Amino acid sequence: MSFPIQLYVHVPFCEKKCHYCDFASWELPAVQQRRWTEIILKEIAVRAPLAQGRPVDTVFFGGGTPSLLATEFLERILAEIRSLYDLSRLREMSIECNPSSLKKEKLDLYHRLGFTRMSIGIQSFHADELIRLGRVHTPQAARLALETLAADGRFQFSGDLIFGVPGQTEKSFLASLEILIALGPDHVSFYGLTIEDGTEFARQQASGVLIMPEDGIYNVMYTAGVAMLRRHGYHRYEVSNFCKPGKPSLHNQGYWNGVEYLAFGPGAHSLYAGKRTVSPRSFEGYLDWGVGGFAPAACTEEILSADNLVSEAVLLGLRQSDGVHLGRLREMGFTLPEDVLGKWEKVGMLSRDGGAIRLIDEGWLFLDEIGSDLLARGKAAPVEVFR
Numbered sequence: 001m002s003f004p005i006q007l008y009v010h011v012p013f014c015e016k017k018c019h020y021c022d023f024a025s026w027e028l029p030a031v032q033q034r035r036w037t038e039i040i041l042k043e044i045a046v047r048a049p050l051a052q053g054r055p056v057d058t059v060f061f062g063g064g065t066p067s068l069l070a071t072e073f074l075e076r077i078l079a080e081i082r083s084l085y086d087l088s089r090l091r092e093m094s095i096e097c098n099p100s101s102l103k104k105e106k107l108d109l110y111h112r113l114g115f116t117r118m119s120i121g122i123q124s125f126h127a128d129e130l131i132r133l134g135r136v137h138t139p140q141a142a143r144l145a146l147e148t149l150a151a152d153g154r155f156q157f158s159g160d161l162i163f164g165v166p167g168q169t170e171k172s173f174l175a176s177l178e179i180l181i182a183l184g185p186d187h188v189s190f191y192g193l194t195i196e197d198g199t200e201f202a203r204q205q206a207s208g209v210l211i212m213p214e215d216g217i218y219n220v221m222y223t224a225g226v227a228m229l230r231r232h233g234y235h236r237y238e239v240s241n242f243c244k245p246g247k248p249s250l251h252n253q254g255y256w257n258g259v260e261y262l263a264f265g266p267g268a269h270s271l272y273a274g275k276r277t278v279s280p281r282s283f284e285g286y287l288d289w290g291v292g293g294f295a296p297a298a299c300t301e302e303i304l305s306a307d308n309l310v311s312e313a314v315l316l317g318l319r320q321s322d323g324v325h326l327g328r329l330r331e332m333g334f335t336l337p338e339d340v341l342g343k344w345e346k347v348g349m350l351s352r353d354g355g356a357i358r359l360i361d362e363g364w365l366f367l368d369e370i371g372s373d374l375l376a377r378g379k380a381a382p383v384e385v386f387r
């Protein structure tokens with residue numbers, strides 16, 4: 001039996017660059033969509049042999065703002081994927097959308113093309129917060145997009161929020177979350193704002209005009225958000241991702257579980273054959289790379305060592321409510337001594353059952369610390385120390 005793989009298409013176009021965003025995305029004139037499409041079609045074809053005929057489990061169009069992509073180009077890209085990859089066992093096909101670019105006619109198009117799931121970048125339902133974040137949409141547009149999706153009923157859909165926005169309070173964050181929940185998404189993601197180099201927020205911070213909330217407020221907002229989602233029947237299946245029963249993002253779960261994937265577009269990360277590769281990140285750099293024949297030497301490549309694989313298994317496993325399977329670590333030659341696990345169990349942050357360790361309660365707030373501790377004090381030797 002051949003293991004499935006996943007496909008990711010990075011669509012780098014945005015109406016306007018958000019103040020916090022360091023993704024490979026740009027405000028580009030529509031004419032650039034054609035140039036990008038011609039190259040990505042070639043990349044999809046050039047990389048097809050790497051899939052070795054394996055079935056594709058999920059396809060994800062991310063960005064950027066994929067919903068800005070002209071119909072003609074989206075159709076051509078999907079036709080190329082369908083002709084070169086085995087989609088007969090496809091379980092999910094997602095597209096990220098900005099509320100302002102999601103129209104009723106688009107839903108008919110996406111349904112016809114086979115999309116099953118939409119991820120909508122909401123971020124906040126407060127106009128002042130949206131303006132501060134540099135978003136192009138209004139709270140009304142966000143509501144309308146989600147109401148349209150709910151009434152349509154043909155897609156699973158997810159809404160994203162950001163917390164820790166300058167000027168945001170716990171009350172305003174929870175008010176946004178409450179509005180989102182009332183609009184009935186199958187899935188909710190929320191992320192704490194971080195300031196990334198090269199962004200408008202980094203410039204504002206350097207010049208002293210951006211005052212970030214105190215660190216402690218992040219934990220308060222996160223914990224209150226988790227509690228609200230739980231009350232409304234959303235299960236935390238990953239530290240920042242929540243879903244109604246049976247409605248996780250299968251594509252993202254694949255990433256966290258080490259499923260191999262091929263990714264197309266500028267700055268796209270792929271994982272296959274034990275290595276991670278990253279395509280040239282700038283828009284023109286990516287196009288030039290394609291024109292020159294997609295030379296592998298132009299990509300960043302990281303061969304995943306045994307240590308890398310253990311780190312990923314521990315850190316990505318801890319992020320998920322399913323936790324880290326100790327048997328899998330043992331197969332990788334890595335064991336966690338009893339005293340290391342016991343230390344975190346004793347303080348009520350980690351539990352052990354069914355052969356797995358999982359974060360519990362406050363442990364979710366200490367994911368990085370616990371992960372680092374387990375990796376630093378675990379043993380890369382098959383010592384049998386488990387209950």
Ligand code: SF4
Nearest residue numbers: 014017018021063064
């Ligand atoms: S819409 Fe998304 S990808 Fe585009 S600039 Fe804003 S955060 Fe970045």
